[in-house]
Amino acid sequence: MAVSTLSQNGIIADLAKKVRVAAYDLSRSDVQQRNQALILAAQALRSAETAILAANMQDLASAKVSDAFKDRMTLNHDRLENIAVGLEDIAKLPDPLGKELAAWTRPNGLKFKRVSVPLGVVGMIYESRPNVGADAVGICLKSGNGVILRGGSDCHHTALAIHKAMKQGIIAAGLNPDIIAMPPDSDRQHVTDMLHATGLIDVLIPRGGSSLIHFVQKEARIPVLAHAAGLCHTYVHQAADFDMARSIVANAKMRRTGICGATETLLIDQAIAKKLLPVLIKDLKALGCRFVGNQEACGLVDEIKLASSEDFATEWLDSVLSVAVVKDIEDALAHIARYGSGHTEAIITQDEQAARQFMDTVQSAVVMWNTSTQFCDGGEFGFGAEIGIATGRLHARGPVGIEQLTSYRYEVLGSGQVRPK
Amino acid sequence: MAVSTLSQNGIIADLAKKVRVAAYDLSRSDVQQRNQALILAAQALRSAETAILAANMQDLASAKVSDAFKDRMTLNHDRLENIAVGLEDIAKLPDPLGKELAAWTRPNGLKFKRVSVPLGVVGMIYESRPNVGADAVGICLKSGNGVILRGGSDCHHTALAIHKAMKQGIIAAGLNPDIIAMPPDSDRQHVTDMLHATGLIDVLIPRGGSSLIHFVQKEARIPVLAHAAGLCHTYVHQAADFDMARSIVANAKMRRTGICGATETLLIDQAIAKKLLPVLIKDLKALGCRFVGNQEACGLVDEIKLASSEDFATEWLDSVLSVAVVKDIEDALAHIARYGSGHTEAIITQDEQAARQFMDTVQSAVVMWNTSTQFCDGGEFGFGAEIGIATGRLHARGPVGIEQLTSYRYEVLGSGQVRPK
Incomplete structure (x- = not known):
């Protein structure tokens, strides 16, 4: 595994390797620290309002899209405040990590436990709603996952400004800011590289129109949590x-x-x-x-x-x-x-x-x-926040919240048992 | 979804569509009937011993492989009996379907339930151990899943003979035999078609050497449960x-x-x-x-x-x-x-x-x-039987038994609630 992963190169691979290292530390962090990062990221978004709204104006000025699309792209004071409050709400949710999901003992005395752990690195591919990226960071941070964000090119400056502010909040909480990453530009090749990042990204979550979702589902070499349609x-x-x-x-x-x-x-x-x-x-x-x-x-x-x-x-x-x-x-x-x-x-x-x-x-x-x-x-559903809705049958179905972004590991406790035969 | 699925053609697509229809009925079947099918399939294997061992002799005679590989391919009375007993053991396991995994009520009175359901259609790609296909059928049958089996070409006649016997057991239990399927020949194209059967096969489980697993992980367009290595x-x-x-x-x-x-x-x-x-x-x-x-x-x-x-x-x-x-x-x-x-x-x-x-x-x-x-x-682990071991982080990790071959659906019970705003 290590070998094939290390052989991958390029901007996304380099980002993903950094994110994985940081996510590994995050997976062992205290929930108080993760909550603090969410609260400080919310504060940082509020402090950066001027810069974020200016970046948004810049994106809007050059976007050649429909009015409905422009409305989805647009940020203002109230919408930014909603994003910040959303992060604070995620901080109030219970910790999804380290939960004992099951425990049993076998006749030979071996004790088994199934314990919740983060998924690892989430790849978020979305279109132009600026809140999607911020919400994704909040949900991933709470659930101990690293995240690579690839937003729509029309909203790239807005996404970068939000990303920068959130990183400041994460740093202020004493966490490694590499747990969130964004490619430096909106080159479409980054999407392809994310779809092929086997061993580097654990799960892809696409959000947007059905053509984006179909593209991701068709081309991805790694698992995808998504709904192509809601008919x-x-x-x-x-x-x-x-x-x-x-x-x-x-x-x-x-x-x-x-x-x-x-x-x-x-x-x-x-x-x-x-x-x-x-x-x-x-x-x-x-x-x-x-x-x-x-x-x-x-x-x-x-x-x-x-x-x-x-x-x-x-x-x-x-x-x-x-x-x-x-x-x-x-x-x-x-x-x-x-x-x-x-x-x-x-x-x-x-x-x-x-x-x-x-x-x-x-x-x-x-x-x-x-x-x-x-x-x-x-x-x-009472999940507090969602990063998407999944209609596949593997892993999570329906709304995907912090609990759905976890996996588990087994702990097996023995007292010297060896396997017979 | 329906449209893209229906547009796929070929032997695997045709098989998969039949399997899905049968699996849908199986998902709603009674556990007694599924257990009965397992018991009757075990009996059918015993009754077909002569034919199965003859088919195995035919495969062994033409196989150009190492002695160790030949040993893995070889069936005899005891090994066949072990396969049959394995099916009977699966019949004794508790029903993994229809379990209430969680239940809660929201302040607006909506009642939520998460209930276990089958995954759907499993694609099993394996090498030459004849028991792997039979075990997979047993585990899928118990967990309400359809399965398409693609075994190694060296052991094709053995796999077909086992398959034929198991179908008889399934028919004798009054279930649709289309819940299990095998391509009619060992053309390698079938593997590729299975890897690309988006919407037709829900999950692939490869079993065999690491080159097979790597190939499946690299080429699959649908989720894979596997371990590439056990280092x-x-x-x-x-x-x-x-x-x-x-x-x-x-x-x-x-x-x-x-x-x-x-x-x-x-x-x-x-x-x-x-x-x-x-x-x-x-x-x-x-x-x-x-x-x-x-x-x-x-x-x-x-x-x-x-x-x-x-x-x-x-x-x-x-x-x-x-x-x-x-x-x-x-x-x-x-x-x-x-x-x-x-x-x-x-x-x-x-x-x-x-x-x-x-x-x-x-x-x-x-x-x-x-x-x-x-x-x-x-x-x-106490799972009773396993179809493989997974090292990915999505869906199941560790041994994959009947419980790991289930998904869930949400049931939401209201009394006329509408969503405000």
């Missing part, structure tokens, strides 16, 4: 409480349309569609939503345009809803199995048996009963 | 009990030299080396071991030849031991950090503080105190 379904079962269905569906689709936990497709049982669907559509239309749907849905509500099957495979991330009237729960489950992205699905019903069937059958990371898919979020 | 260290600290050290070192090195948990390097404190090292070497020499070592070691015992630094990076898997006399525990830890493969390391000492320092500092999957590294084995 979430809300299924209104025939035994749903109508008022509950109305309030949940409106929230699941329209609270925020751009997040991965937003519902993209409404499934509704034939038996209640005639009565309930027009009401649901009226509610959503009042909130600014447009609709595509299958023939049965179009037959019931004029506002629904006929959908192509591609529409049902589309994560709108917008005020658009795909609607399918389904025969029954089996039909709903088949639709989800065909089009779902493995993220989050919800059933609305008062029938416990139907809910149980739905939850046992859906293969997604998160299945919900009588609540809004928009709750799929680390904060709402 | 395990036993460190005899100055506060070791000498008798205990003698018995543990002899066992750790020589009980079986070809397994990944065998100790490859002995580290011993300067302070006791003059007195203890000659005794340890004498013990080992009597068992047939040869030695390379650093200058200090060579200076103390004639039998030790001067090692190159490459020797310390070598997993001997043979009756050869690398020996380094070290200044102190810091020196020992530095040696392990430089040459270790992240598998298993042991300290022999009566000094609890030194043991604690060793266990907190070593970054390997398994750290041991006063016992033999040869205990790094799923059976010895």
Whole structure:
């Protein structure tokens, strides 16, 4: 292992080696010191406000992107304050390291313990929201991991200014600032090098549009925690409480349309569609939503345009809803199995048996009963903070918080036992 | 997700799609039925003994490999019986599925549960031990996973005969036999296709020599659970009990030299080396071991030849031991950090503080105190059976048993909650 790692060179390899050394020390640090670093990093961000906002202005001035994208890039006093408070909140979370996850004794007297340890070095590849990098540093720092940040080139100066301030906080807490690293420029080659950094980076966490995620998943030679899409379904079962269905569906689709936990497709049982669907559509239309749907849905509500099957495979991330009237729960489950992205699905019903069937059958990371898919979020799960949401099946699924950024080691305590035979 | 998956074609893709459908049903099956399939598969192996041993003779007749390799390939009545008993033992293990791993309620009344589920489809790539494929089927079946087996071409007929018998057992238990699959021939392209089967295979488990493992780790586009090497260290600290050290070192090195948990390097404190090292070497020499070592070691015992630094990076898997006399525990830890493969390391000492320092500092999957590294084995851990040992940090580390082949899903139970703001 050592040999192949040492043979790698270049900016990313050099950074990663430094980060690993620092992360090793961090993994053995006291939680008080890590918390102190988070608090001092928050303070350093506040102190550096002028420089950070100036860097952000510089990025905004040269960015050739859409207005929506510019809004995501933009920092101001309040947004920076939110980032700082986020770090302070992470400092308040319990220590995820050194926890005894399991312990048992074998008949030969050997004592086994499984103890939580950091993953090592996290590679964070993200687009342009400046908070993503800062949040990632906070979560990695708390969980004892080093992190290499590669943000979008449009926001490079902002990211550098934030990075510089956070390093000051880490130094002030007496920790090695090499636990966080950023390539010096926004050369795209750095992304490729991170994807191939076997033995140097332990896990990649990409955050951004689905084309970025697909690229990372396709090209990475190291494990990736991510969700390529959040094509979430809300299924209104025939035994749903109508008022509950109305309030949940409106929230699941329209609270925020751009997040991965937003519902993209409404499934509704034939038996209640005639009565309930027009009401649901009226509610959503009042909130600014447009609709595509299958023939049965179009037959019931004029506002629904006929959908192509591609529409049902589309994560709108917008005020658009795909609607399918389904025969029954089996039909709903088949639709989800065909089009779902493995993220989050919800059933609305008062029938416990139907809910149980739905939850046992859906293969997604998160299945919900009588609540809004928009709750799929680390904060709402009680994780305190999240670095992403994963839909793969290895390691972590669903929101990825500080606990999900840990691994474990086994401690085996003997009194001279040797293995027979 | 659905779209990219469906666009893949070829023998492996077609097999994998069938396996996934069957695995989905298996994931919802009753544990009694899965246990019954294991028991009936064991019976089917016994009934098919004549055909399996004939296929094995055919493979052996045409294999152009070393005698040691031929021995690993060879099946006989006893070895086949061991495979069958192994399946019956797996049937006796507790069900790893549907376990409530965690449960909590949020202030808004939402109830969260984390429940164990299968990983999905396992891709098993192995060399020529016929038991590896059968064990893998047993472990996957128990844990609700489908499995695609790709064994070494030298043993293809044996693997096919075993596979055919096990399918009969699965059918007899009323389960879909598509949960296990094997490509029809030993074309090497199948391996490449498995490595690239994103969305079709959830995890790859390679078993075999380090060149196979390195190849899989380098080329795979999907997660891999494996250990590339088992360069395990036993460190005899100055506060070791000498008798205990003698018995543990002899066992750790020589009980079986070809397994990944065998100790490859002995580290011993300067302070006791003059007195203890000659005794340890004498013990080992009597068992047939040869030695390379650093200058200090060579200076103390004639039998030790001067090692190159490459020797310390070598997993001997043979009756050869690398020996380094070290200044102190810091020196020992530095040696392990430089040459270790992240598998298993042991300290022999009566000094609890030194043991604690060793266990907190070593970054390997398994750290041991006063016992033999040869205990790094799923059976010895109490897992009942293992499909491999992992040294990565994502998902599972150490022995991979039925529990390690599970993932989880979140169930979120509401009563109409919608997300505010």
